[in-house]
Amino acid sequence: MTVGNLAVVLVGGRIGSWPARSVVAVNLELAVVEETFPTAAHLVDRIERARWPTGSRCPYCNTRHASRIKTELRHHCNYCNTSFSVTTGTFLHGSRLDPRKWLVAVGLRLVTLPDVSARALAVAAGVNRNTACRMLNKVGRGRHEDAAFLTLLVELLYEEELL
Ligand SMILES: [Zn+2]
Numbered sequence: 427m428t429v430g431n432l433a434v435v436l437v438g439g440r441i442g443s444w445p446a447r448s449v450v451a452v453n454l455e456l457a458v459v460e461e462t463f464p465t466a467a468h469l470v471d472r473i474e475r476a477r478w479p480t481g482s483r484c485p486y487c488n489t490r491h492a493s494r495i496k497t498e499l500r501h502h503c504n505y506c507n508t509s510f511s512v513t514t515g516t517f518l519h520g521s522r523l524d525p526r527k528w529l530v531a532v533g534l535r536l537v538t539l540p541d542v543s544a545r546a547l548a549v550a551a552g553v554n555r556n557t558a559c560r561m562l563n564k565v566g567r568g569r570h571e572d573a574a575f576l577t578l579l580v581e582l583l584y585e586e587e588l589l
Contacts, residue, residue, distance in 0.1 A: 452534055452538070452539055452542065452546060452550045453538050453539075453589070454530055454533040454534055454538060454550065454583075454588060454589065455530060455549075455550040455551070456526060456527060456530055456550065456551050456552045458588060459526045459529050459530055459588060460526065462586050462588060463526055466499070466524050466525055466526060467499055469525050469526050469529065470499045470511070470512055470525060472582060472586075473512050473513075473525070473578070473579070473582065474512045476578050476581070476582055477512055477575075477578060478512070482494075482501050482512075484501070484503035484505065484506060484508070484510060485510050485514045485515040486503065486506050486508050486510065487503060487505050487506040489503065489505045489506075491503060491504045491505040492504060492505075492510075495509060498511075499511055499512075513525070513575075516572050516575040517564060517565075517567065517568035517571060517572035517575060517576070518564075518575070523553070523557070523561075527551040527552065527553055527561070528561065528565075528579075529579060529582075529583065529588075530547070530550055530551040531547055531551055531558075531561040531562065531565050532565055532576060532579045532580060532583070533580070533583045533588065533589055534546075534547060534550060535547075535562055535565045535566065536565065536569070536576065536580060537580060537583070537589055538589060542562070544558040544559040544562055545558070547561065547562060
């Protein structure tokens, strides 16, 4: 449900019998991201424009001789003959999770709710608790290991007025 511009997520179950502290206010959730990015492809396209403003660049050989693979959100490098995506080499390398869910985790954990619990993230991002737990760890580690890409995502959140 929504109160003002805050989405209120009920953690755990029924609202009536829960103490007030069980209701965690988060101001970013998957449904909000989906309004701006109806599909994962929309977000990937947006990240690509932010990361490669002058066109895709192969992270393996650093050339620009790549072409988009039409059926996937990936590119094929015609120089080193490998394929890559906009998250190759970032802290999201290899993740099969919808990038819009990652955007929710990044926004909450790094900006609006740094102590967000795995439970609250699970509800906000529409994932199970184990996945939410892994996401929080990964975003936390990413702050040290991949600050550049995380900064790009946070800037994107602000530019799209999702925060
Ligand atoms: Zn290449």
